Amino acid sequence: MKVLIITYYWPPAGGPGVQRWLKFVKYLPDFGVEPIVYIPENPTYPLIDEGLLSEVNPNVTILKQKITEPYAWASAFSKSSTKKISSGIIPNKKKQSFLQCIMLWVRGNLFIPDARVLWVKPSVNYLSKYIKENGIDTVITTGPPHSLHLIGLRLKELHPVKWIADFRDPWTTIGYHKELKLSASAEKKHKDLEKKVLTGADSILVTSPTTKSEFQLLTDKPIDVITNGYDTEIVAKQPLDEKFTLAHIGSFLSERNPQMLWNALVELLAEIPDFHTYFELKLIGAVSAEVLQSIDIAGLSGYVNSLGYVPHSVAVAEQRKSQVLLLIEIDSEDTKCIIPGKLFEYMVSERPILAIGPEGADFASIIKTTNTGVFSLYSDKELIKKTILSYFNQYKEGNLKSYAIGLQEFSRKNLTSQLASILRK
Numbered sequence: 001m002k003v004l005i006i007t008y009y010w011p012p013a014g015g016p017g018v019q020r021w022l023k024f025v026k027y028l029p030d031f032g033v034e035p036i037v038y039i040p041e042n043p044t045y046p047l048i049d050e051g052l053l054s055e056v057n058p059n060v061t062i063l064k065q066k067i068t069e070p071y072a073w074a075s076a077f078s079k080s081s082t083k084k085i086s087s088g089i090i091p092n093k094k095k096q097s098f099l100q101c102i103m104l105w106v107r108g109n110l111f112i113p114d115a116r117v118l119w120v121k122p123s124v125n126y127l128s129k130y131i132k133e134n135g136i137d138t139v140i141t142t143g144p145p146h147s148l149h150l151i152g153l154r155l156k157e158l159h160p161v162k163w164i165a166d167f168r169d170p171w172t173t174i175g176y177h178k179e180l181k182l183s184a185s186a187e188k189k190h191k192d193l194e195k196k197v198l199t200g201a202d203s204i205l206v207t208s209p210t211t212k213s214e215f216q217l218l219t220d221k222p223i224d225v226i227t228n229g230y231d232t233e234i235v236a237k238q239p240l241d242e243k244f245t246l247a248h249i250g251s252f253l254s255e256r257n258p259q260m261l262w263n264a265l266v267e268l269l270a271e272i273p274d275f276h277t278y279f280e281l282k283l284i285g286a287v288s289a290e291v292l293q294s295i296d297i298a299g300l301s302g303y304v305n306s307l308g309y310v311p312h313s314v315a316v317a318e319q320r321k322s323q324v325l326l327l328i329e330i331d332s333e334d335t336k337c338i339i340p341g342k343l344f345e346y347m348v349s350e351r352p353i354l355a356i357g358p359e360g361a362d363f364a365s366i367i368k369t370t371n372t373g374v375f376s377l378y379s380d381k382e383l384i385k386k387t388i389l390s391y392f393n394q395y396k397e398g399n400l401k402s403y404a405i406g407l408q409e410f411s412r413k414n415l416t417s418q419l420a421s422i423l424r425k
Helices: 016-031 050-057 071-074 080-084 100-107 117-134 146-156 184-200 209-216 259-271 290-298 312-321 342-347 360-372 382-396 411-425
Strands: 002-006 034-040 063-064 138-143 161-169 202-205 223-227 244-249 278-282 303-306 324-328 353-359 373-378
Touching: 002 016, 002 117, 002 342, 016 034, 016 050, 016 411, 034 117, 050 312, 063 117, 063 360, 100 360, 117 146, 138 146, 138 342, 146 161, 146 184, 161 184, 184 353, 184 382, 202 209, 202 411, 244 312, 244 382, 259 278, 259 290, 259 382, 342 360, 353 360, 353 382, 360 373, 373 382
Parallel strands: 002 034, 002 138, 034 063, 138 161, 161 202, 202 223, 244 278, 244 324, 278 303, 324 353, 353 373
Antiparallel strands: none
């Protein structure tokens, strides 16, 4: 069974967007499916991780076509702002420069649904010929960028193929969508295209139950939930950090700024005599200026160890070395559906998780059922403080560890088995 997979993110792209289909492609041949991957020849990736190239199945067919990237043009004006905006780090409205305001308006109103929309027409032309010549009967598109779904939509109109649209994140309800300074007409166009994709696809894949519920209001097409997951990582056993490290791994966006966490840590430093001796806040990945400023204002800068962006293999090693892992999601109704991909790597690290997010967050139930940590609302400073103190006491006693249950459900191979079953329907 041949399946054409259309994706923008592929090694050497770094970050969470690349992992889902990199792993599906790795395991699909085990289930009698031959994946053919279509990617841009000259992408503008905000993050690069050369180490992921070694994880690409050497036998998979990779198709490439050139893409016209507006982000490449924009970087001529401001490389730093372009990189941040393209990776989803949008500055606080009050602190946006004039150039950043212009870039956001252009991104939201002139490039709909996103800045990769110029790849749609040439991709359709190229892939139409490939589908005819190679007998492809199943096409999968994965977004963001959601413009890739427009490729699938057009291919479905031109050929008798089965089309599956995979949404790693929502479209018009994703957290940053409302920050794009959309005009009323642009907002309507986004919603119209979203509805067209959801009703035009033969089936939909999503990563969370909440997204499924939202999409069911827009389409009667079948929707399946396949979460992200964890894979077997070849990482040498790591000695635990000597310090009591609270580690956040991944992008720390402005809207994720957990002020209650900073307040709780300040109080613990004042109340627990030796807490300052052991405590370290470890930040791995891109961190917004607003988050760093909040940490500084709270008086915690002296406890920060910032490693910046590191290759995925290093990030996994750092997870397993850390004493406690922080999982922070934006406190918003729109983010209830977000189940961060790193959650699953966190869960198999044997390190306890302190998660903070919105009420009704989908990932809260996963943490609870797998016994991998504690979930708190932003408003519950006392629970945050109590949890950190409990972990700190276990750390001092030398028995701080998580005791996970039922993780096999989220293994990449098991999830690929679910995907293969859907492909054969």
